[in-house]
Amino acid sequence: MSSFVVEMKGINKNFGEVCAVKNGHIQVEKGEIHALIGENGAGKSTMMKLLYGLFPHDAGDIWVSEKQIKNMTPKRAIDLGIGMVHQEFMLVNELTVLENILLGFEPKKGLTVDFATGRAQVQQFIDQYGLDIQMDKRIHQISVGEAQRVEIIKILSRGAEIIILDEPTAVLTPQEADGLFEILKKLKADGKSVIFISHKLDEVMKISDRISVMRQGAYIGTVQKTETNPAQLAQMMIGREVFLNIKKSEVNSGAKVLDVQDLWTSGEKEISKIRGISFEVHEGEILGIAGIDGNGQSELIEAITGLRKVEKGKVILAGEAITNLSVSNIRAKGMTHIPEDRNKRGLNRALTIWENIIATHIGDQAFSKNKVLSLQHSIDYANELAEQFDIRPRDVTMPTQSLSGGNAQKVVVAREVAMNGKLLVASQPTRGVDIGAIESIRSILEKVKEQGTGVLLVSADLEEILSLSDRIIVMFEGKISGTLTASEATDTKLGYLMMGGKTEEAAHA
Ligand SMILES: Nc1ncnc2c1ncn2[C@@H]1O[C@H](COP(=O)(O)OP(=O)(O)OP(=O)(O)O)[C@@H](O)[C@H]1O
Ligand SMILES: [Mg+2]
Incomplete structure (x- = not known):
């Protein structure tokens, strides 16, 4: 029997041909901040989505609070006290902050939603963890940092004891990141466990107790923060010096x-x-x-x-x-432009990699014959860039939606740089x-x-x-x-x- 709040062992997950996780492994202790690191596409988000039950795993075992869980679903995960803040936020823009937090879990008075009770409950979390949010603003009116705090309150209000944060600081300013770390420390002091995905090794060294590393879908190892350094972590992640x-x-x-x-x-x-x-x-x-x-x-x-x-x-x-x-x-x-927000302006997530890459060439002579887009030429061109910019996996007919966050960014960089502006x-x-x-x-x-x-x-x-x-x-x-x-x-x-x-x-x- 283990004393871990989360234990995942021998996890495998394939998406069609793509092997996202092979022999994935993580053990999280109660009241620790556990960082999960690895290159783009290493399988970090996938591991956490499996833990949260967003899709089934192909092989391996998952224990939560020493109970083996066979068929995890998000509903089950929430009941087990797991909360996840995703890499791309999942808030409804048109609703207010309060409505978003209560969504699906509204306290009821008879058949109507009891907003007063909901508001009071949310206020409690705001006070307890010093989370600065405005409950009556709509999501599109608040900053990214605030949206993230909303996501955190949302999962806390559903009783989360195990909190997964998928690259929470990628979208934050250094000042906002420090604010988030203060919140994480309070959660930890309250006995909650945090799994924190990040690419920033200085942050990982600052905030975590232990660090697990993945490379190309596989588990590499777990180290104590006090016994490692950024150079060793980089070496574990990439397999060479950086x-x-x-x-x-x-x-x-x-x-x-x-x-x-x-x-x-x-x-x-x-x-x-x-x-x-x-x-x-x-x-x-x-x-x-x-x-x-x-x-x-x-x-x-x-x-x-x-x-x-x-x-x-x-x-x-x-x-x-x-x-x-x-x-x-x-x-x-x-003029070419790598925009700061790849989802809003950089990419059309529903289209394939090659379509996103040639989007800026529509109408170019080189890409069309008699005004018809040359499919072969487009795909060849995209393949060339995928190779040059190391876009993984190397299949340009994949929708960009299924790319890991960092590889999606590489698609934008590749397209813009190759324009030779x-x-x-x-x-x-x-x-x-x-x-x-x-x-x-x-x-x-x-x-x-x-x-x-x-x-x-x-x-x-x-x-x-x-x-x-x-x-x-x-x-x-x-x-x-x-x-x-x-x-x-x-x-x-x-x-x-x-x-x-x-x-x-x-x-x-
Ligand atoms: N829904 C999906 N369909 C197909 N392939 C997927 C899907 N989700 C992830 N993958 C693939 O699985 C692999 C692991 O992706 P994952 O998102 O877990 O990486 P990651 O470690 O979180 O990377 P990043 O740091 O870039 O976010 C990648 O090769 C990715 O393209
Ligand atoms: Mg990811």
């Missing part, structure tokens, strides 16, 4: 490829309105944009790429004004991808630059900004608070500018 510090090539910057002049736009929030921003990107240069999320970075990128109206000012691409042109017009003129706008290009893929996406961006394309890079990851950019601009409340060259930039100086400090003062920071 070098995130890529060698920056000399800037060979040429003509101005992007010229933004005194740009003004509206903002999602007051502090994210763009108020008079000017900067340039040259051929063969990576310009990084740093800043605490929500200081106008997203709005700036939307304005440049044609997704948000420019109220005042100019955007000039390779000498040609593109201010307020349509997205397709701007793309036709040579004059300017590549890369927003959070490595969000949700594993360290092996981060290494490869970063060296791809470096190559793009060497070929003479200008790159505008936005990343919430300071380390990424520092390791790739030739110059860095820092945004604060919709303005540029400072500009630094790669050689002068440091964590501290950037941090100082990100809080609204001035460049001259940052020099002494």
Whole structure:
């Protein structure tokens, strides 16, 4: 008999030809934070979906609180005290926060929903765990961080004792992630068990008690946090050493490829309105944009790429004004874009990998014969990119829906980079991808630059900004608070500018 709250042994799961998990294994103790790590497509989400009963497993045994469970279903899992916050949230946009939390589990007074009781119950969790949410807002009005807290309350209110979080920090700012960790610590102090999937090894080292590693569907091992380090974890995940510090090539910057002049736009929030921003990107240069999320970075990128109206000012691409042109017009003129939200803007999840890849080539001579799309040519092209960008599994006729999170991101990166534009706008290009893929996406961006394309890079990851950019601009409340060259930039100086400090003062920071 075991003393584990969750035990999964010898788990196998195939999806058709694809083997997602083979001999999967995990043992979770009561009151621990257990990290589950592994490359994109390693089978982490699948293991957890099997535990939650979202689909049946082909072989192996699952115990929950020392009871063997044969036919797990989500209903059964909830009854057993398991709650799961998925990689892609599952909230209903049109409903309020409170309605979402109660959905399907509404307290009733006779036949009607007893909202007063529901509200009081939810308030209790808010107070107990210090979760900052607004119950009467609709989902589309709240931030991603808040939506995640809503998901957490939702499962807590259903009695969850075992809490699965699938890459909860991929969509959070560093500040929001710290907030989430505080919540996790309180859950742990209350005796709840947390299974936490992440690609960020520094986070894993910060928050977890034990760490289990998977590679290509298989179980590799479990280590105590206090007895391991990021290098060992990376080695276990990938089977080789990883070098995130890529060698920056000399800037060979040429003509101005992007010229933004005194740009003004509206903002999602007051502090994210763009108020008079000017900067340039040259051929063969990576310009990084740093800043605490929500200081106008997203709005700036939307304005440049044609997704948000420019109220005042100019955007000039390779000498040609593109201010307020349509997205397709701007793309036709040579701007490519890896958007920050791959689900909203990057991919059509219902289409196959090849369809998503050639979506931007519809109408190209090379892809059609007598205006009819050449299927063979399209698939060949997609196969080539899948190979080059290591999209797994290597079957471009699969719907992108069935790809792991990180591989879906690779599809977007592949498509945009292969367009060979004059300017590549890369927003959070490595969000949700594993360290092996981060290494490869970063060296791809470096190559793009060497070929003479200008790159505008936005990343919430300071380390990424520092390791790739030739110059860095820092945004604060919709303005540029400072500009630094790669050689002068440091964590501290950037941090100082990100809080609204001035460049001259940052020099002494
Ligand atoms: N519904 C599905 N249909 C077909 N294949 C699937 C399905 N779900 C997952 N797979 C495949 O199973 C493998 C494991 O996927 P899984 O989502 O578990 O990976 P992961 O470790 O969570 O990766 P990531 O870090 O990228 O999210 C992948 O090859 C994936 O393409
Ligand atoms: Mg996953």
